[in-house]
Amino acid sequence: MTQPTFLWRIEMRSPAGAVDGFEKALEPFCVAISTIAETDSDDPNDFWRIEGFTGAEPDEKTITLAINKAARKLSIAPPAPNIELLPAKDWVRENLAGFPPIRIGRYFIHGFHFESRPPAGLVAIKLDAGGAFGSGEHPTTAACLQTLDRLSKHRKIRRPLDMGCGSGILSLAMAKTWKVPVIACDIDAEAVRVTTQNARQNGVGRLVRAETGPSYRTPRVMAGGPYDLICANILARPLCHMAGSAAKALDQGGIIILSGMLTRDAMRVIARHQAHGFHLVSTLAIDGWQSLVMKLG
Numbered sequence: 507m508t509q510p511t512f513l514w515r516i517e518m519r520s521p522a523g524a525v526d527g528f529e530k531a532l533e534p535f536c537v538a539i540s541t542i543a544e545t546d547s548d549d550p551n552d553f554w555r556i557e558g559f560t561g562a563e564p565d566e567k568t569i570t571l572a573i574n575k576a577a578r579k580l581s582i583a584p585p586a587p588n589i590e591l592l593p594a595k596d597w598v599r600e601n602l603a604g605f606p607p608i609r610i611g612r613y614f615i616h617g618f619h620f621e622s623r624p625p626a627g628l629v630a631i632k633l634d635a636g637g638a639f640g641s642g643e644h645p646t647t648a649a650c651l652q653t654l655d656r657l658s659k660h661r662k663i664r665r666p667l668d669m670g671c672g673s674g675i676l677s678l679a680m681a682k683t684w685k686v687p688v689i690a691c692d693i694d695a696e697a698v699r700v701t702t703q704n705a706r707q708n709g710v711g712r713l714v715r716a717e718t719g720p721s722y723r724t725p726r727v728m729a730g731g732p733y734d735l736i737c738a739n740i741l742a743r744p745l746c747h748m749a750g751s752a753a754k755a756l757d758q759g760g761i762i763i764l765s766g767m768l769t770r771d772a773m774r775v776i777a778r779h780q781a782h783g784f785h786l787v788s789t790l791a792i793d794g795w796q797s798l799v800m801k802l803g
């Protein structure tokens with residue numbers, strides 16, 4: 507039986523043009539950050555709501571200092587953060603209840619509670635997302651799975667990398683599709699644990715090797731390259747920051763799937779990767795989120 511767990515929320519309002527700066531200020535303190543526009547306008551002075559979530563009680567003084575520092579760089583008045591403890595919930599039970607089986611291309615994703623036989627002819631992925639991101643329901647993950655489905659019809663992959671593996675759903679999809687070893691990496695040790703557990707439960711424990719580490723500088727990631735396919739479902743800012751490292755890790759002619767960005771951030775991510783020798787192959791937009799397929803060389 508699982509126990510109720512606690513979640514803290516850090517909430518603030520920001521002009522649209524300052525959202526990126528305040529997101530960056532909150533990143534060290536949060537496991538997830540969401541931004542929501544308060545209007546449908548593109549006016550940079552309109553306000554957005556920023557919400558950061560963490561399982562540990564936030565230090566209000568430290569967070570306020572980080573926000574104030576970001577505000578000074580942006581030459582605006584610092585917004586006041588509202589920090590609150592959300593009601594205790596059994597997140598595992600809620601995750602299972604809200605995780606019905608879904609089909610995305612050739613992939614049939616279901617939770618451990620699913621007791622029926624998966625449809626014939628599909629690649630079944632049994633998933634326990636646990637505390638890690640990636641159940642297939644979010645548009646960014648769904649877009650990656652759709653792209654993998656398309657790639658599998660005309661491209662043989664031999665050395666794939668899952669950068670920012672979360673629950674391991676993309677690692678499982680690649681291992682089951684191409685029957686090849688997959689290197690998976692995440693800065694979150696819990697995500698690596700969940701990925702390893704899900705790989706074993708899906709019969710690909712010998713193919714998926716996950717390691718905690720600093721992105722492309724992780725020893726196992728460095729030893730496993732060059733790759734012919736990289737999946738990076740993260741966020742726009744780290745995708746931009748890692749563009750040069752991605753180019754070094756990918757073989758010439760290799761493919762990178764970039765996801766986790768809002769549509770408004772796509773051009774920035776494209777430009778940063780083009781500066782390192784990538785060219786755009788295709789895009790896929792789902793519910794305001796954008797995924798990109800780019801090729802090196």
